[in-house]
Amino acid sequence: MDYFVELLFSGLTRGAIYALIALGYTMVYGIIGLINFAHGEIYMIGAFTSFVVATVLSIYGFPLLAIIILAGVAATIWSSAYGYTIEKIAYKPLRGAPRLSPLISAIGMSIFLQNYVLLAQTSDFLPFPALIPDFDFMEPYAHIVGSTDIIILIVTTVVMLILTFLIKYTQIGKAMRATSQDKTMAMLVGININRVISVTFIIGSGLAAIGGLLIATHIGQINFYIGFIAGIKAFTAAVLGGIGSIPGAVLGSLVLGLTESFATGYVSSDYEDVFAFSLLVLILIFKPSGILGKSETQKV
Numbered sequence: 081m082d083y084f085v086e087l088l089f090s091g092l093t094r095g096a097i098y099a100l101i102a103l104g105y106t107m108v109y110g111i112i113g114l115i116n117f118a119h120g121e122i123y124m125i126g127a128f129t130s131f132v133v134a135t136v137l138s139i140y141g142f143p144l145l146a147i148i149i150l151a152g153v154a155a156t157i158w159s160s161a162y163g164y165t166i167e168k169i170a171y172k173p174l175r176g177a178p179r180l181s182p183l184i185s186a187i188g189m190s191i192f193l194q195n196y197v198l199l200a201q202t203s204d205f206l207p208f209p210a211l212i213p214d215f216d217f218m219e220p221y222a223h224i225v226g227s228t229d230i231i232i233l234i235v236t237t238v239v240m241l242i243l244t245f246l247i248k249y250t251q252i253g254k255a256m257r258a259t260s261q262d263k264t265m266a267m268l269v270g271i272n273i274n275r276v277i278s279v280t281f282i283i284g285s286g287l288a289a290i291g292g293l294l295i296a297t298h299i300g301q302i303n304f305y306i307g308f309i310a311g312i313k314a315f316t317a318a319v320l321g322g323i324g325s326i327p328g329a330v331l332g333s334l335v336l337g338l339t340e341s342f343a344t345g346y347v348s349s350d351y352e353d354v355f356a357f358s359l360l361v362l363i364l365i366f367k368p369s370g371i372l373g374k375s376e377t378q379k380v
Contacts, residue, residue, distance in 0.1 A: 087345040093229045093298070095337025096236035100291030101314035102329040103243065104284025110260045110324040111280045112175070117186040118166055119288060120311015121193035122159050126289025127296040127306065128197060130155040134209045148211050155289040163285025164278055197304040205303045208296040228298045239290060240330065247326065252279055316360045322370030331371055
């Protein structure tokens with residue numbers, strides 16, 4: 081039973097990280113129908129930014145809490161700036177182009193960012209500072225769950241609640257929902273859809289940066305390639321839940337995280353990706369719109 085609970089916590093932690101990244105995919109797709117394949121690299125840039133800030137502040141002897149807050153704020157701002165710039169450079173000029181053009185632009189931007197960070201840093205794995213101290217849990221929980229698992233779940237839950245409030249009750253959230261339903265009608269009622277799209281990229285990038293900081297703290301090392309793997313997994317989670325649906329992105333992420341965790345624990349770690357992508361194939365065969373997605377009929 082202890083082993084089952086341990087795998088359950090591990091799966092929820094994975095799912096929480098995937099959810100922070102998957103929300104960026106699903107928000108952008110819901111607004112402009114674009115799959116932003118450079119989003120995984122935004123997550124990677126968030127991890128590297130927090131690494132640089134945390135390392136510098138550690139050298140100057142800042143308190144641990146101040147390091148965590150400042151590293152998180154810096155990573156969020158810097159990644160959001162990248163997300164905003166990418167939208168302006170790589171996607172906005174192609175907004176009226178055939179769908180294949182922005183898709184190719186997204187893949188090109190992903191490769192560019194990978195190589196940019198590779199040249200600026202190194203291809204080696206870099207040790208990430210231990211920002212979250214180990215808590216002393218009572219037995220029998222001491223060996224089941226770690227302090228980083230608890231922090232990741234708490235931070236992700238708080239971020240989800242803030243995002244839900246933003247989408248449901250604020251003016252920009254209502255504008256985002258209106259734009260996602262009908263951009264033409266949104267413009268006719270005075271909504272600045274260019275501003276809405278930019279804000280969507282900024283919010284999604286900020287969430288990915290928080291995910292980058294948390295996972296870097298959890299695994300203790302970063303590399304320029306971590307964005308590609310995490311991005312593919314998060315995209316899979318968004319499709320599983322129903323891409324374009326915010327609750328679907330969260331649900332798909334938790335399903336994917338739990339699937340990977342139990343497959344790793346009860347079968348073999350070698351089959352982790354096999355189970356994850358097999359689940360995706362099954363969902364696409366039997367419910368192509370995803371778990372919470374809505375079917376759409378489009379002329380080709």
